[in-house]
Amino acid sequence: MPRESVPTKTRAPRRRSATSAVTMADVAAAAGVSTQTVSRALRDPASVSGETLQRIEEAVRNTHYVQNFAASHLASNRSMTVAAIIPAISTSIFAETIQGLSDVLLPEGYQVFLGHTDYVAAREEALIRSLSGRRPDGFFIIGTQHTRDATHILKRAGVPVVESWGLTSRPIDLVVGFSNHAAMKTVVNHLADRGYHRLTFAGVMKPGDDRAKERRKGFLDAHGERFPGVEPQVVTVASNSMIMATGAELLDLVRATYPETDAIVFTSDVLASGAVLRCNDLGVRVPADLAITGFGNYDIAGHLRPSLTTVAIASRRIGMLSAELLLARMQNKPVTERVIDIGFELLVRDSS
Amino acid sequence: MPRESVPTKTRAPRRRSATSAVTMADVAAAAGVSTQTVSRALRDPASVSGETLQRIEEAVRNTHYVQNFAASHLASNRSMTVAAIIPAISTSIFAETIQGLSDVLLPEGYQVFLGHTDYVAAREEALIRSLSGRRPDGFFIIGTQHTRDATHILKRAGVPVVESWGLTSRPIDLVVGFSNHAAMKTVVNHLADRGYHRLTFAGVMKPGDDRAKERRKGFLDAHGERFPGVEPQVVTVASNSMIMATGAELLDLVRATYPETDAIVFTSDVLASGAVLRCNDLGVRVPADLAITGFGNYDIAGHLRPSLTTVAIASRRIGMLSAELLLARMQNKPVTERVIDIGFELLVRDSS
DNA sequence: ATCGCTCATGTTAGCGGTAACAAAATTGAG
DNA sequence: CTCAATTTTGTTACCGCTAACATGAGCGAT
Incomplete structure (x- = not known):
């Protein structure tokens, strides 16, 4: 591994990267310019003369140079x-x-x-x-x-x-x-307008999920406005995954806990889809016996039968x-x- | 912005990071040790004495120090x-x-x-x-x-x-x-064993999707083994998205192109699901009139009716x-x- | 007390780039 | 052709951290 300048110190040289020991200095040497010029050519090609740029580009190709962003980051303070x-x-x-x-x-x-x-x-x-x-x-x-x-x-x-x-x-x-809050209010208002009056909110509520909390609050607030005096119904699970099986479980839970429910507001299309499919299995007619809404407008929402009322977010x-x-x-x-x-x-x- | 050592050069000092100008040297000064000791304390706390470690940890908290990984990366050659x-x-x-x-x-x-x-x-x-x-x-x-x-x-x-x-x-x-190839062969063999004999392969084939190509090859190879002399049927689209609507489209395309098809092998559960749901709409009985298989064992596969035969991958x-x-x-x-x-x-x- | 050993800490010289400044080359107006 | 303005390139000193080596402190055996 011959180098131009042999270090005069006895200290062992620092280990370089495993293979790609090509640095900007190597490129500069190959192109016959200073490292600063190479740097400029890479960062702002227009700031270097055409001929020099060509030589540098050729040197980059020949040496298989790959710029080290960590060094660039350190020197320029931009990562x-x-x-x-x-x-x-x-x-x-x-x-x-x-x-x-x-x-x-x-x-x-x-x-x-x-x-x-x-x-x-x-x-x-x-x-x-x-x-x-x-x-x-x-x-x-x-x-x-x-x-x-x-x-x-x-x-x-x-x-x-x-x-x-x-x-x-x-x-x-x-x-x-x-506003997750406003979105949920819109859903509740829609259901109320359609004549549903025993609404249940159902979803997965992870402790750190503030969006779910906002949605619940939106549900509760709208429910209070549209059905004053009626106790709002909420069924949530904390640890389950956001999968269709959880939606099916929640459906069962809602029907067991609040049998009078005529509409379920889910916090996600995934859950709502699981519930709709389970309704189909159980012979529960959607929306005649039970209305179901989702959230997110996932791909499946429009393809399910019945298709799913939901809130579309431009994610x-x-x-x-x-x-x-x-x-x-x-x-x-x-x-x-x-x-x-x-x-x-x-x-x-x-x-x- | 007073500093201990005023630079003697006339050269303007290099701009430091916008706010977080706290460096390891600041922590070292606060703790009354060298930067190397701070570095050791952060990388391998056991290599520093308990008392020193405490002082350094306190200094880190007081100064709100956040280590600069770019510098660490550059010096240690590990990112x-x-x-x-x-x-x-x-x-x-x-x-x-x-x-x-x-x-x-x-x-x-x-x-x-x-x-x-x-x-x-x-x-x-x-x-x-x-x-x-x-x-x-x-x-x-x-x-x-x-x-x-x-x-x-x-x-x-x-x-x-x-x-x-x-x-x-x-x-x-x-x-x-x-092996995507082996997986597809397994699907074809299963269908052949079940008595299906007019199989069509359907999917989205993006030019750079080598997994889809392997799956097609697996289909073709198995088809050749199980149905020698029968021309294999393949229907693909190149530019469509991997969404259920594409599955529904592909179903229509297959039924128009190869009406004699009695089983469709899709490259993805998403497509297969779209096709199953469209079959339900069209009154096509699955699997009596038409068998459908997917790939990937997505969440929906087990919840669809009919539930979807598929290949599970531990992704x-x-x-x-x-x-x-x-x-x-x-x-x-x-x-x-x-x-x-x-x-x-x-x-x-x-x-x- | 002396020696050798271990453990803890300090010193030095970079890692590979780029900012700031300086100098050289080129250009253009008069 | 001259000189200032402009363009292009070079020089220097870091950016913030850590590898390698150096040093010093502590400790038990002799």
């Missing part, structure tokens, strides 16, 4: 990285948001660090702590409620933060979402919009709106 | 990062794999960089190129076929690479998956196993098997 924190990756509706985020950020050269919290606030804090050591240029988080420390860390990070999938008048920085759009806001902030462009309500849409179908 | 490359994030079955991967890696201090290729080989290569600049300590990739350059970059990176969701006798490094397990292999390699533990076949399971249900 070209965004941290995304979501409750669960395998919840397809969040995955769509991340896909939207990623679709916008990748072409701009930003990479996405992804972490999931499993709806546990302490894990979210730990994740934020750990991710902030990576010095991302921006944060994207699903949820608007965080531990005190988590909020502090995010504020101290000095980079844009987008909270999402909810709304709050006092975001850490920016928020892109919709991919949340990700894309958030990414655009982050980009604007990261590129020091002005961002006028700190709170962006993307709204929701009640899709009335055959199940109600 | 504590794994790059994950998947065709699409919002395909729930891949999301489960990533969740499994992440579940195992996060507790070990590794963060996951996520990128998606949209089934485009060129985009995969670009992603690998870009991600390798981040110097991840390992790569996880869904798929076993890559461009020549992508393969080279991965090999030159000098870190463990796990390919997945397929099998190959010559992996870049390691592979965790199953979360693929992620977890891959993570364990990567960890073993990254921690220089021995890895004996380079090719791990996690197999698959044919779930015979009511649709066939």
